[in-house]
Amino acid sequence: MNATSIATVSLSGDLAEKLQAIAAAGYDAVEVFENDFLTFDGSPRDVGKMITDLGLTICAFQPFRDFEGMPEPLRARTFARAERKFAIMNELGAELMLICSNVSPQSLGGIDRAAADFRELGALAAKYDVRVGFEALAWGRHVNDYRDAWEIVRRAGHERIGLILDSFHTLARHSPLEPIASIPGDRIFLVQLADAPKLDMDVLSWSRHFRCFPGQGDLAVADFVKAVEQTGYSGPLSHEIFNDQFRAGSARRLATDGMRSLIQLADQTKPHLPPRADILGVEFIEFALDEDTAHDLATLFSALGFRRTGTHRSKSVTRWSQGGINLVLNTEKDGFAQSHAIMHGPGVCAITLRVADVAQTMARARALKIAPFEQPVGPGEMEIPAIRGVGGSLIYFTEPKGSLAHIWEADFNPEAPTSSAPALLDSVDHISQSMDYEEMLSWLLFYTSLFALERVPQLAIADPAGLVESRPIVSPDGALRFVLNGSQATRTLSSRFVSEHFGSGVQHIAFAAPDIFAAVKAMRAAGLSFLDIPENYYEDLEARHGLDPDYIDALREHHILYDRDGDAEFLQVYTHVFAQRFFFEIVERRGGYVGFGAVNASVRLAAQAREARPVTMPRPLRD
Ligand SMILES: O=C(O)c1ccc(O)c(O)c1
Numbered sequence: 001m002n003a004t005s006i007a008t009v010s011l012s013g014d015l016a017e018k019l020q021a022i023a024a025a026g027y028d029a030v031e032v033f034e035n036d037f038l039t040f041d042g043s044p045r046d047v048g049k050m051i052t053d054l055g056l057t058i059c060a061f062q063p064f065r066d067f068e069g070m071p072e073p074l075r076a077r078t079f080a081r082a083e084r085k086f087a088i089m090n091e092l093g094a095e096l097m098l099i100c101s102n103v104s105p106q107s108l109g110g111i112d113r114a115a116a117d118f119r120e121l122g123a124l125a126a127k128y129d130v131r132v133g134f135e136a137l138a139w140g141r142h143v144n145d146y147r148d149a150w151e152i153v154r155r156a157g158h159e160r161i162g163l164i165l166d167s168f169h170t171l172a173r174h175s176p177l178e179p180i181a182s183i184p185g186d187r188i189f190l191v192q193l194a195d196a197p198k199l200d201m202d203v204l205s206w207s208r209h210f211r212c213f214p215g216q217g218d219l220a221v222a223d224f225v226k227a228v229e230q231t232g233y234s235g236p237l238s239h240e241i242f243n244d245q246f247r248a249g250s251a252r253r254l255a256t257d258g259m260r261s262l263i264q265l266a267d268q269t270k271p272h273l274p275p276r277a278d279i280l281g282v283e284f285i286e287f288a289l290d291e292d293t294a295h296d297l298a299t300l301f302s303a304l305g306f307r308r309t310g311t312h313r314s315k316s317v318t319r320w321s322q323g324g325i326n327l328v329l330n331t332e333k334d335g336f337a338q339s340h341a342i343m344h345g346p347g348v349c350a351i352t353l354r355v356a357d358v359a360q361t362m363a364r365a366r367a368l369k370i371a372p373f374e375q376p377v378g379p380g381e382m383e384i385p386a387i388r389g390v391g392g393s394l395i396y397f398t399e400p401k402g403s404l405a406h407i408w409e410a411d412f413n414p415e416a417p418t419s420s421a422p423a424l425l426d427s428v429d430h431i432s433q434s435m436d437y438e439e440m441l442s443w444l445l446f447y448t449s450l451f452a453l454e455r456v457p458q459l460a461i462a463d464p465a466g467l468v469e470s471r472p473i474v475s476p477d478g479a480l481r482f483v484l485n486g487s488q489a490t491r492t493l494s495s496r497f498v499s500e501h502f503g504s505g506v507q508h509i510a511f512a513a514p515d516i517f518a519a520v521k522a523m524r525a526a527g528l529s530f531l532d533i534p535e536n537y538y539e540d541l542e543a544r545h546g547l548d549p550d551y552i553d554a555l556r557e558h559h560i561l562y563d564r565d566g567d568a569e570f571l572q573v574y575t576h577v578f579a580q581r582f583f584f585e586i587v588e589r590r591g592g593y594v595g596f597g598a599v600n601a602s603v604r605l606a607a608q609a610r611e612a613r614p615v616t617m618p619r620p621l622r623d
């Protein structure tokens, strides 16, 4: 097992805060970024001591820029600068300097010139008992491919001079991975890891702003690590992440994400953990709220076609069902649900997922440093294993075998349904959660490292008050989909959800209807009304898709939004927002439609924004 490390540049805070977060997350080592050191008010010895006191080692001091290929007199000055840094490294207790390839317009090319510079630097490094690693930046002026950097290191022929590999520079340039395997492992002094989303932009800006932890982006980092393993390299694997969200986020959370990413990566290259859990379905969704609000929500459930099917044996908790959907209303006066309601207002406090093997899922969660949640259970009640999810909510697990297949019988007195009408809705199609924009990559990693969920490309959706980023993650067979939403604009629906309700959580739940027109009709007959959609939308729909005017009339009449992708069709309708907190969506997928009606999202957000604000008519300006 390689030692684990992270570059201080990856996290927010001052050097002390960064190091504490890194140690708390369980890393073995750090790369000290020179800027974090320069801006810190403490001597090199103090910094070195702070690092060792935290149980960490320094695996690199970096970056040293614009070294190789300089013409005189710059060359002499560059060597003098390097010597100064070697002296500081001695004080710090850093043994490896990272030199990234020269970007200076004054630098000269030529592999032998660069090799000669490094050979001479090797002799100087020996005087200070330090080593130097050379890394090809993807935008280096003369050296921008690891194969050239390796050729320079090889020709330098000095034991103090070695190679540094960085997954980002290698994968961003599509350099082949096979040649890595023929580099001797002991000539590689450090391996840096970063992922990134696929973006069509210049590689420098991409690297400086959009790197992320492996598993959060689209690069083949696991293949890169497999190639490195073939060399016999036994040094640290070190995260080096330049990312605007990371710089703004919580250092503790991000350091934990980093460890989770490394654990998942090790499992990808050499599987040893229980596999990612397949989500078989949603067992139930639990709402925590006070009694008055619960009464209103129960009325809404009834209008949506749900029937009360059980009451908890000992708690103030009821079960509502239809098709394969179970909702739970919890109005207990103490316990987890109550504290959730106090903290966040009425809303979803827990989601229960059916998985094939709960023990294995919990074991994988523990291995990934996902905290289990335990609370006292009443006598004779079932203990349902749980973990902490988004915004302090819970994710419980049930399974189709053993006692966890019988939670309803164990904890609930069944109630005979009052109606035998056929179900209007048959399953949970997706669950949409809003969160701080900075947290989106954290929860993406959380979900996709624990569950067999796949990422769908992120979309930017226009809310009247700004852009909302929306990231779906879906199970391959469509059994469940999550949508993570976050916005940097403070007044979008998504941001206000987070700021006005003290944190992230479920903003909406979409149910699948076998026949959306029949469902909406029955719900309206039961007194429910749906979000108003402007006439302009239906006009455009007609123009865009050439739909039959009668069909458009039916969509308009039922407030249904429409999308088409090839032969696949999607129909969706929204309830009004409940208690200013959450809402429901009803969808019908036809012909294998896989999206979420993204083209309709801004229409929906504008309609919700209109409903959320008192109507004001424009007034003439006065002079
Ligand atoms: O963006 C940079 O300059 C930079 C510096 C040091 C590195 O190791 C790196 O990968 C990039």
Ligand SMILES: [Mg+2]
Pocket (backbone or CB within 6 Å): 135, 166, 192, 240
């Ligand atoms: Mg690097």
